[in-house]
Amino acid sequence: MQGDFITRIKSAYNQFTKTERKVADFVLDNPRRALFMSITDLAESCGVGDTSVFRFCKTLELNGYQEFKMLLSLSLNEGGDELDQFAGKNVTLNDTFEQVAQKVLNANVQTLNETYTLLDEEKFSKAMDLLNAAQSIYFFGVGGSMLTAMKAMNKFLRIEPKVRCLPDTHMQAMAASVMGPEDVAVLFSYSGATKDTIHVAELAKQAGATVICVTRFVKSPLTSFSDVTLLSGANEGPFQSGSTSAEISQMFLIDLMYTEYYRRYFKRCSRYNEKSTASVVEKLV
Numbered sequence: 001m002q003g004d005f006i007t008r009i010k011s012a013y014n015q016f017t018k019t020e021r022k023v024a025d026f027v028l029d030n031p032r033r034a035l036f037m038s039i040t041d042l043a044e045s046c047g048v049g050d051t052s053v054f055r056f057c058k059t060l061e062l063n064g065y066q067e068f069k070m071l072l073s074l075s076l077n078e079g080g081d082e083l084d085q086f087a088g089k090n091v092t093l094n095d096t097f098e099q100v101a102q103k104v105l106n107a108n109v110q111t112l113n114e115t116y117t118l119l120d121e122e123k124f125s126k127a128m129d130l131l132n133a134a135q136s137i138y139f140f141g142v143g144g145s146m147l148t149a150m151k152a153m154n155k156f157l158r159i160e161p162k163v164r165c166l167p168d169t170h171m172q173a174m175a176a177s178v179m180g181p182e183d184v185a186v187l188f189s190y191s192g193a194t195k196d197t198i199h200v201a202e203l204a205k206q207a208g209a210t211v212i213c214v215t216r217f218v219k220s221p222l223t224s225f226s227d228v229t230l231l232s233g234a235n236e237g238p239f240q241s242g243s244t245s246a247e248i249s250q251m252f253l254i255d256l257m258y259t260e261y262y263r264r265y266f267k268r269c270s271r272y273n274e275k276s277t278a279s280v281v282e283k284l285v
Contacts, residue, residue: 005075006031008060015059019052027072035072038192038217039065040224050221065193104244111245114233115252127228128260130210131160134184138204139165140172141188142196148188148214148247152254158276159262159269169196176200179209186212190232190246192220201225214253216246 009024016024026046027034034042043050057068091103131137137156141149146167153165166172173196176185185204189197192215201211205225213226216234223229232249262269 005071008071012060016056017052017059019048020056020059022046022048023053023056031072031076035069035076038220040192040219040221041217044219066191107245108248111234111249112252115231115249116233118231118233119256120230123228123230124256124260127212127230127257128264130184130212130228131186131257131261132265133182134210135162135182136179137163137184137186138175138179139163139186139188140176140197140200142169142194144247145188145190145194145197145250148250148254149186151251152186152188152257155254155258156261159258159273161272169200172196172200173203176203176209177207179204179207181208181210183207183209184212185209186214187222188214188250189222190216190234190250192217192222194222198222198225214250 006028009028013021013024023042023046026042030045037045039050039053043053046053053065057063057065060068062068062071091100095103137160139149139152139156141147149165150167153163156163164175166175179185183204185201187197187201192198192213198221201213201222202225204211210227211225212228212230213223214230214232215222216232217223218229218231230253232246232253234246234249262273
């Protein structure tokens with residue numbers, strides 16, 4: 001099943017349509033670049049639509065774009081599965097513990113620095129204004145991004161009572177469908193290509209709510225529904241789904257959102273913070 005995926009693309013070349021060949025040509029010429037691109041980024045680089053990239057994957061008898069990236073990643077790493085899990089950190093099985101620790105540290109520091117350079121003050125300020133004006137704020141995510149969404153709610157709940165977070169994807173869909181123009185949905189998704197999250201964004205948008213996306217890519221199926229997009233800076237390989245680097249980049253943005261929100265609306269937030277802190281004092285030893 002795994003095999004040499006690059007060779008597999010070349011072997012299937014005569015089966016591709018004209019637009020699919022544009023995708024194949026780009027991937028064959030830029031395999032490592034394609035590995036860290038969203039489906040929308042790849043489509044734009046090839047001069048085709050998202051559906052053409054999806055059809056390209058179907059012609060290769062793949063389940064979707066994520067399987068394409070997984071097999072491409074395996075094909076680009078000589079060591080196969082064992083080494084591929086370290087993609088982006090340059091860690092090898094022969095490294096000492098000290099070398100591993102240093103490389104992981106460097107990767108996380110690089111992630112924070114890249115996320116910092118991607119900050120857009122105007123968009124960030126707009127996000128703060130939208131959160132302040134909102135009647136209700138919902139944090140959404142799936143899988144590892146669900147944990148990030150819950151952390152965001154847990155942090156903001158200390159200073160803002162109008163925040164919500166629902167762990168079940170069916171409940172997320174229902175909540176999004178009944179949101180209104182006065183509500184804000186904050187969606188976390190590294191890839192911007194998670195079906196459940198895209199569905200929630202679409203429902204929230206149809207309901208008239210404002211959508212803020214925290215994601216890796218400027219353009220993706222998710223950001224097509226976004227009013228404000230905040231970018232994280234971690235390069236996550238297919239076998240690093242939910243990696244610490246990706247989580248750290250999103251947590252940095254959450255911490256910055258929380259701090260800036262608290263600073264801007266200090267008097268109101270400090271009152272809520274005093275109440276929420278007092279509510280759990282008796283639970284501490």
